[in-house]
Amino acid sequence: MKTIFSALTLALALTAVTTAHASDRKIGNVIAVERTIDDVYQSCVDQLKDVKGDGSFASCKFDAKKTNADFTQGTQRVLTLWKDGCEVEGSAMNGTVLVTFQATGAKATLDDSKACLRKAIDGNQTKDSFKFIVYTVE
DSSP: OHHHHHHHHHHHHHHHHTTOOSSOEEETTEEEEEEEEEOHHHHHHHTTTTOOSOOSEEEEEEEOOSSTTOBOOSOEEEEEEEETTEEEEEEEETTEEEEEEEEOSTTOOHHHHHHHHHHHHHTSTTSSEEEEEEEEEO
C-alpha cells in the first residue's frame, strides 16, 4: 500500500512539474527542484587525470543529489553532440549526471575527446552548466 501511495504521489508530482520552470514546485511532501552544476568542462577534465590508455573514450560523473531523500525521475538529457567526429552524451539519472564522450576515428586521443566535450558544451544552451530537475521528499 505504501508503494502504491508513493507511486501515485510521484505521478501527481510529475504531472504538475511538467509545467514548472525554474521555481520549486510542491505537491504533498514531494518537491521538484531545479538544480545546476557549474564549471562542467573543468570538473570533468579534473576527473580524467588518472586515465590510462589512449583515452579516446572517457566519462565523468557528477552527484545530482544533495540529500538521501533526493532522486531524479527517468532520464533527463543535459548534453548531446553526435557529429563532426564526436560522440557526446550527458544524462541525469538515478541521482547522478553521467557524461560520456569520445572522438571517433582510428587515431583519436584523449585530447581529441576533450575537444569534443568542449565543442558540445560550447553548443549547449546553458553553456558550461547543466540544469535538471531533482525530486525531494520533505
